[in-house]
Amino acid sequence: MLLRSWWMVGVLFLLGLALAQGEVDPREEAKRQKQLLLETAGILPTELIVEQGKELFNRKGPSGKTMAECDFGLGKGVLEGAAARLPRYFLDTGKVEDLDSRILTCMTQVQGFRPDQIKRQEVVAIAFYIASFSTGKPIQVRLLFPQERELYALGEKLFYARSGAKDIGCATCHVSYMERRAGVLPFTDVLGKAKAWTHWPAYRYSNDQIWTMQDRIRACYGNLGHPQPALYSLPILALELFMAYQNNGAVVEEWPAFVR
Structure with a gap:
């Protein structure tokens, strides 16, 4: 928590300074803030969240299964490029699902969690982990059904x-x-x-x-x-x-x- 607070103090200070000096390009500002965190902490928050998502992905649910037993559109456990093809229609649920809702389906129908046991923060972290396998992939969303x-x-x-x-x-x-x-x-x-x-x-x-x-x-x-x-x-x-x-x-x- 102290490290996270330290990050934010530095980030907000530099952002405020940039804004005080006039209009800034948000893309360039993001690059600067990213570099700042790498230089001061040696790791990015995104990397930490992806690691958290990885742990949750490999965690066994009440059914004894991990999320590797889940199909995100390309077969059980196949994550490479899967997020870039969502949302899509899934035959097993009979509805269109995006990454977040598919994770929810997996946690309830495959892993056996009750809906009230699922924390939003965990869904987001798992989404970050799965999405990381689509970096460099093209968006391929269909309208077949x-x-x-x-x-x-x-x-x-x-x-x-x-x-x-x-x-x-x-x-x-x-x-x-x-x-x-x-x-x-x-x-x-x-x-x-x-x-x-x-x-x-x-x-x-x-x-x-x-x-x-x-x-x-x-x-x-x-x-x-x-x-x-x-x-x-x-x-x-x-x-x-x-x-x-x-x-x-x-x-x-x-x-x-x-x-x-």
Whole structure:
């Protein structure tokens, strides 16, 4: 805890100094903060989280099985490139699942955990570990099943919908103002320019948080003044599928990422 606090003091001090001197490029600032942590601590928070996820992945559940018995879309225990192909429809559950919800399915149906025994922090850590096997892989999301196509259509409607007191939505920031604010809002670019789906899961050094895309979507809704969708809910999965499909072909530069 003391080491983590030390990291944050240094990170926030340098970020505040940079902002005081004027507008900064968030990508370049992330590189500087990343280098700072490597020089001061010798390890990145993302590396620690991945190691935690690895331990949890190999932990036996009440059924006596580890997550190596789980199929994330490419066969039992196959993780190489699996996260880059999600969300997708799974025959064993009869529904579309993203990485987070598939982990939940694995922990309950394969490992035998009760839903109330599953901590969100553990799901996120496991997601970081699994995603690390897709670094350098292209996004390959399909729309082969009717369930995938229906969810994609819902995600498209939600992305472009404007509502609430502010009359804004996802596309207001991430499409309408993408050209002007691409460096500020590298969430996703459905026009295929930023290919920023590859930013998540990520460690956010500005607030010392670890987020998957589910957390990012919920935060966006909160920023817009909308009620946040529940974790693992249909609106989140629909938005994920829509955005992931729009970013097909983008190469994952680094999972988990290190962002502001």
